[in-house]
């Protein structure tokens with residue numbers, strides 16, 4: 156893979172526009188082609204953004220495409236990523252890495268066998284908010300980590316998404332769909348988790364779509380929609396995470412991190428910017444901390460850009476398949492713990508990704524000088 160890495164998108168739905176627009180500000184990647192099982196969906200994006208519209212077979216076979224950007228719904232992530240790896244392409248997938256841990260593990264094994272890079276969303280932890288938090292945390296601003304709380308309280312995607320059924324099918328649910336942002340952010344800050352327990356249930360067996368164009372259609376719910384997990388981090392900290400599509404309103408924070416000498420109130424991990432707030436043992440109120448590097452806007456695409464640079468520089472990329480597989484195992488294990496009434500020991504570990512350096516950015520790298 157050279158720079159810019161040449162990317163073909165598979166899956167031309169809602170999120171594809173964001174990736175295409177952000178890629179134009181990232182010199183490390185160039186989106187050149189797109190494909191979809193619905194040819195019209197690919198045609199529409201090809202025409203709007205000046206891309207080559209290819210059939211799926213032609214995209215996987217194209218010799219001038221280095222990386223497949225997998226933007227399909229979660230149930231298709233495994234088969235699309237597998238086909239791309241078998242065709243010799245690096246893969247960057249939307250989250251989760253796969254619908255099950257077993258499938259995710261198979262993808263990583265295949266990537267290793269083929270000596271190809273595999274990366275996975277979310278890359279929001281590479282944004283200014285969470286990278287600044289990482290710099291402050293590592294400098295000791297709150298002392299040794301004690302615990303973290305993460306809360307994703309929502310009404311469900313049937314309120315706004317045009318095609319929300321997949322969020323209630325295997326591979327969806329609030330933990331795999333949204334908890335993945337919170338857990339990736341926590342693993343970036345605190346490192347890997349050793350064991351989990353949890354409780355989960357599907358509060359309602361049916362959901363009615365409230366958005367257009369499918370308003371009134373009924374979705375059969377096949378996954379838990381209120382999921383609570385408890386995490387033991389290898390560093391000793393304890394984490395609590397709640398993700399749900401079943402609450403109409405909540406005042407809970409997104410993520411708080413508690414250390415021996417203070418607390419951090421972290422930004423929404425589904426965004427790239429702030430606010431990032433600190434309160435120390437001596438402080439009388441919360442104060443906002445300055446962000447210390449770039450990418451505070453919606454920058455989906457930093458992950459594949461960092462993967463492209465890392466391949467050229469022969470170092471690990473940050474939004475890695477290893478971290479995504481570890482997070483997928485955590486999420487699945489919380490559900491298994493609920494079903495079996497026990498703690499579940501995790502089998503995977505991952506290193507915390509290297510923090511991005513402080514500074515002004517051009518693409519995914521600090522600007523020279």
Ligand SMILES: NC(=O)c1ccc[n+]([C@@H]2O[C@H](COP(=O)([O-])OP(=O)(O)OC[C@H]3O[C@@H](n4cnc5c(N)ncnc54)[C@H](O)[C@@H]3O)[C@@H](O)[C@H]2O)c1
Pocket residue numbers: 165166167168169170171190191192193196211226227228229231235249250251318332
């Ligand atoms: N919509 C968002 O705001 C958002 C935000 C962040 C991440 N994501 C993630 O991005 C992914 C896609 O979400 P979306 O909202 O764009 O979905 P979408 O339903 O709008 O689009 C998905 C597209 O993939 C195509 N597709 C399905 N199976 C395929 C296959 N096997 N091969 C080729 N194309 C196939 C569909 O025809 C569709 O055009 C999901 O994993 C989702 O979790 C979405």
